[in-house]
Amino acid sequence: MAAQPVESDAVGKALRLLVLLGEHPDGVGVSRLARDAGYPVSTTHRLLTSLQRDGFVRSDRESRRYGLGLRLFELGQRVSQARGFAGVALPVMQRVTAQTGEPTLMSVLDGPHQLYVHHVQGPHQIRVIGEPGKHGPLHCTAMGKCLIAFAPAEVREQLLESLALEPLGPNTITDRARFREEVARVRDQGYAVSDEEHESGIRAVGVPVVGPQGIVLASLSTPAPAYRMPMDELTAFLPCLVDAARELAVLLPTP
Amino acid sequence: MAAQPVESDAVGKALRLLVLLGEHPDGVGVSRLARDAGYPVSTTHRLLTSLQRDGFVRSDRESRRYGLGLRLFELGQRVSQARGFAGVALPVMQRVTAQTGEPTLMSVLDGPHQLYVHHVQGPHQIRVIGEPGKHGPLHCTAMGKCLIAFAPAEVREQLLESLALEPLGPNTITDRARFREEVARVRDQGYAVSDEEHESGIRAVGVPVVGPQGIVLASLSTPAPAYRMPMDELTAFLPCLVDAARELAVLLPTP
DNA sequence: TGCGAGCTTTCCGTAGTATGGAAAGGTATT
DNA sequence: AATACCTTTCCATACTACGGAAAGCTCGCA
Numbered sequence: 001m002a003a004q005p006v007e008s009d010a011v012g013k014a015l016r017l018l019v020l021l022g023e024h025p026d027g028v029g030v031s032r033l034a035r036d037a038g039y040p041v042s043t044t045h046r047l048l049t050s051l052q053r054d055g056f057v058r059s060d061r062e063s064r065r066y067g068l069g070l071r072l073f074e075l076g077q078r079v080s081q082a083r084g085f086a087g088v089a090l091p092v093m094q095r096v097t098a099q100t101g102e103p104t105l106m107s108v109l110d111g112p113h114q115l116y117v118h119h120v121q122g123p124h125q126i127r128v129i130g131e132p133g134k135h136g137p138l139h140c141t142a143m144g145k146c147l148i149a150f151a152p153a154e155v156r157e158q159l160l161e162s163l164a165l166e167p168l169g170p171n172t173i174t175d176r177a178r179f180r181e182e183v184a185r186v187r188d189q190g191y192a193v194s195d196e197e198h199e200s201g202i203r204a205v206g207v208p209v210v211g212p213q214g215i216v217l218a219s220l221s222t223p224a225p226a227y228r229m230p231m232d233e234l235t236a237f238l239p240c241l242v243d244a245a246r247e248l249a250v251l252l253p254t255p
Numbered sequence: 256m257a258a259q260p261v262e263s264d265a266v267g268k269a270l271r272l273l274v275l276l277g278e279h280p281d282g283v284g285v286s287r288l289a290r291d292a293g294y295p296v297s298t299t300h301r302l303l304t305s306l307q308r309d310g311f312v313r314s315d316r317e318s319r320r321y322g323l324g325l326r327l328f329e330l331g332q333r334v335s336q337a338r339g340f341a342g343v344a345l346p347v348m349q350r351v352t353a354q355t356g357e358p359t360l361m362s363v364l365d366g367p368h369q370l371y372v373h374h375v376q377g378p379h380q381i382r383v384i385g386e387p388g389k390h391g392p393l394h395c396t397a398m399g400k401c402l403i404a405f406a407p408a409e410v411r412e413q414l415l416e417s418l419a420l421e422p423l424g425p426n427t428i429t430d431r432a433r434f435r436e437e438v439a440r441v442r443d444q445g446y447a448v449s450d451e452e453h454e455s456g457i458r459a460v461g462v463p464v465v466g467p468q469g470i471v472l473a474s475l476s477t478p479a480p481a482y483r484m485p486m487d488e489l490t491a492f493l494p495c496l497v498d499a500a501r502e503l504a505v506l507l508p509t510p
Numbered sequence: 511t512g513c514g515a516g517c518t519t520t521c522c523g524t525a526g527t528a529t530g531g532a533a534a535g536g537t538a539t540t
Numbered sequence: 541a542a543t544a545c546c547t548t549t550c551c552a553t554a555c556t557a558c559g560g561a562a563a564g565c566t567c568g569c570a
Contacts (some may be wrong), residue, residue, distance in 0.1 A: 008557080010528065011305040021308070022330050025337035025507075030547060032378040040530045045548065050266040054274070055365075064536090064547060068334045073372070075277050076331015077388025079323045082280035086387075101300050110310075110325050117328070132341075133332025181396065253281075255315065264527080265557065285518060300519065319518060319565095439541050 013039060014047045018068065027065030052067060076133075077082045083108075084252040085117045092251070093120045093220070096244045100222050100237045102229075104244075105130050108218045109147045109155075114138055117218070129202065129223055137198065138162050139179060140172045142206030145192040145217040148206040149183045150216035154184070163216060171197045191238055193231065201226050205234045207241045210249045220245055268294060269302045273311060273323065282320030316439035331348045331388075338363075339507040340372045347506070348375045348475070351499045355477055355492045357484075359499075360385050363473045364410075366377045367418060369393055372473070384457065384478055386422045392453065394418050394434060397461030398474040400447040404438045405463040411438070426452045446493055448486065456481050460489045462496045470505045475500055 020036050021028065028036075030066035033043035048066055055071035080086040085106070093104040103122040107114040107130060114137070116130030130136055138144035138159065148159050160183060165174045173179045186192040194204045206221030222237050275291050276283065289299035290344070303321055306312035310326035335341040340361070348359040358377040362369040362385060371385030385391055393399035393414065403414050415438060420429045428434045441447040449459045461476030477492050 009305055010265045011302060012309060014266045014269070015306070015309040015311055018330060019326070022333040025333065031545080041547080042530050042532090043547085046530095047266060047526080049548095050264055051270070054267060054270040056270055057311055058510075067337065068330060070334065070363070070370055071274070072327065072330045073334040073338075073340070074331075074370065074388045074390075075273060075327045076329075076334070077386075078277045078280065079325065079328040079331070081386075081388070082322065083328075085328070108325070116330065131332075131336075133329045133336070135329075201519085237258060255313075286516080296518080297520085297559050297561090298557085301557080301559095304519095 002069060010047070013037070013043070013217065014051055014121070017044065017047055017051065018072070021066060021068050024067065026058060027063065027067040029065055033066065041136065082118075082253065083117075083255070084248075088251045089118055089218075090120070090249060091246055092244050093118060096120070096220070096222070096240055097122055099240045102222050102224050102237070105143065105221045105223065106218055107143045107147070107221075109151060109216065110135065111139075112138065112159065114141070114144050114147055114219075126225060129196070129199070137166070137168060139165050140197040142194040142204040142223075143221045144191040145183060145186045146208040146219040146221075147208050147216055149186040149192070150210055152215055158235065169196045169199050169202075171195055173197065191235075191242070193235065194226050195231060196226060203229055203231060203234055205237060205241065207238070207245045209245045209252060211249055211252065211254045213254060215254075217249065220248075268292070268298070269306055272299065272302055272306065273327070274322060276312065276323050277284040281316065282315060282322040284320055287490070288321065299429075329345065335372075337508065338372075338510070339503075343506045344373055344473075344503060345375070347499050347502055348373060351375070351475070351477070351492075351495055352377055354495045357477050357479050360398065360478065361473055362391065362398045362402070362476075364406060364471065365390065367393065367414065369396070369399050369402055369474075381480060384454070392421070392423060394420050395423050395449060395452040396476070397447040397449040397459040397478075398476045400438060400441045400449070401461050401474040401476075402471055404441040404447070405465055405472045406487070407470055424451045424454050424457070426450055428452065446490075447499070448490065450486060451481060457491055458484055458486060460492060460496065462493070462500045464500045464507065466504055466507065466509045468509060470509075472509065473503065475503075 016037055020033060030045050031041050034041045037044060048057055052059060055069045057066055058069040059066045089106055093106060096104045097120045101122060104120045106118040107116045113135040116132055116134050116136060118132055132155055138148055148156055160180055165179055167174050191207045202223055203226045204221045204223040206219050208216045209218040211217045220241055222241060224234060237255055271292055275288060285300050286296050289296040303312055307314060310324045312321055313324040315322045344361055348361060351359045352375045356377060359375045361373040362371045368390040371387055371389050371391060373387055375384055393403055403411055415435055420434055422429050428437055446462045451457060457478055458481045459476045459478040461474050463471045464473040466472045475496055477496060479489060
């Protein structure tokens with residue numbers, strides 16, 4: 001968890017501290033943080049003071065521990081609002097869950113990962129896979145494959161060449177040529193499935209939300225445990241997901 | 256919207272840019288942002304480049320406009336998780352709304368304001384007052400008065416002395432002595448009401464969430480339009496709100 | 511087509527701020 | 541009482557951030 005790319009500018013160092021702080025929900029001390037970041041303690045302390053002055057960091061005066069501040073919550077909500085994660089997407093996703101009886105997930109492309117932005121719980125009490133704000137792999141999930149397949153050509157090519165095809169489930173596609181074919185098929189058929197590619201015992205079907213300019217804005221998926229959901233039952237949810245995606249395509253702001 | 260307190264350090268300047276960017280959901284150009292912030296254009300541009308490198312800012316290559324990046328969403332969700340806004344509070348609040356048939360709001364103290372962190376819509380289709388991530392006044396709302404009344408003594412005193420008692424509704428308390436009495440009463444009776452103090456036509460009742468150490472963690476409220484909700488009907492929701500607050504008192508992390 | 515206004519981006523010598531080792535001041539543990 | 545480890549502050553120096561200026565860009569207009 002050490003700092004590899006040594007940021008030379010003060011702003012970069014401060015931002016890295018924020019990211020590191022995000023990994024400590026219960027707060028950390030200055031020296032621990034300095035060790036993690038690879039900065040001198042005094043530098044770390046000074047940067048934290050600056051971050052705190054503007055509400056990006058808060059410190060408990062008692063325990064001398066630092067954590068993320070409310071300003072980040074505020075700005076995070078702004079992003080959620082501006083990108084339509086909160087107001088617009090939620091009702092549409094709830095409708096999908098009402099029809100499928102399963103959870104509905106939404107994610108967007110964020111560099112070489114997907115970022116889960118929202119989920120709606122289903123009536124079944126199952127563990128949720130994608131917590132909002134967490135990152136997940138692109139190469140072995142239904143949503144991830146959609147995001148690649150419908151990304152702008154240069155981005156798609158770049159991802160196809162550089163993604164690490166790490167095996168995470170029993171059926172993960174690890175061969176680059178086969179993966180390229182898979183993405184092409186997803187692009188052709190307009191949806192993707194993941195049959196225990198991400199995790200043993202989990203299946204999912206996903207669709208892209210393709211905006212007016214033809215670029216992918218987000219993707220939606222329905223996951224379900226493999227033991228009670230054969231693949232053809234899962235693909236039966238496709239019309240419903242496609243409807244929702246088409247609706248979101250015009251509702252979501254085009255970035 | 257110009258820069259009053261001239262930040263002298265680079266980090267402070269960068270953070271201010273983030274806050275300013277938050278006011279432009281659809282993106283903004285460098286020179287406009289530089290004007291708003293009061294920085295030279297070149298400085299602004301360099302800072303934006305740093306912010307973008309770490310995902311705190313994103314720019315549309317086409318339109319040359321900058322906006323808040325996904326990293327802020329990610330970190331905002333971490334805050335939401337760490338403070339229990341998302342996982343813990345939501346079900347409790349939904350239960351309150353199920354019982355009252357009205358929306359339920361939650362806010363926390365953030366300097367001289369309250370920060371709305373969550374709301375649950377009621378069945379009635381009414382305009383929501385507190386959008387999550389937005390700030391609201393302390394002196395003329397039920398939740399705000401609870402946050403003051405149950406804050407640590409020094410904080411309470413500081414707020415009582417310095418808050419601007421701006422009249423925002425027909426019944427806003429603008430006299431400092433009377434306001435001090437009002438806060439004392441709230442502290443005695445354990446809840447607060449706001450009868451068109453914040454906005455004409457809106458009533459609310461609110462309770463504090465008082466943590467194990469006796470400090471206020473958050474506050475909950477039930478707002479309703481005045482025309483169909485007499486004050487005594489609103490206070491009838493108090494047992495339900497108090498129950499919820501007591502439950503949250505042990506569930507929310509003590510900061 | 512050429513011009514000008516206003517934008518974004520890059521450059522680079524200098525000014526001045528960030529740097530970090532060291533010391534001071536805490537707090538818990540032995 | 542002594543030790544260890546932490547947080548916070550200090551300050552002379554080095555080096556990074558600064559910002560004016562210039563280059564490169566797009567657009568609108570004559």
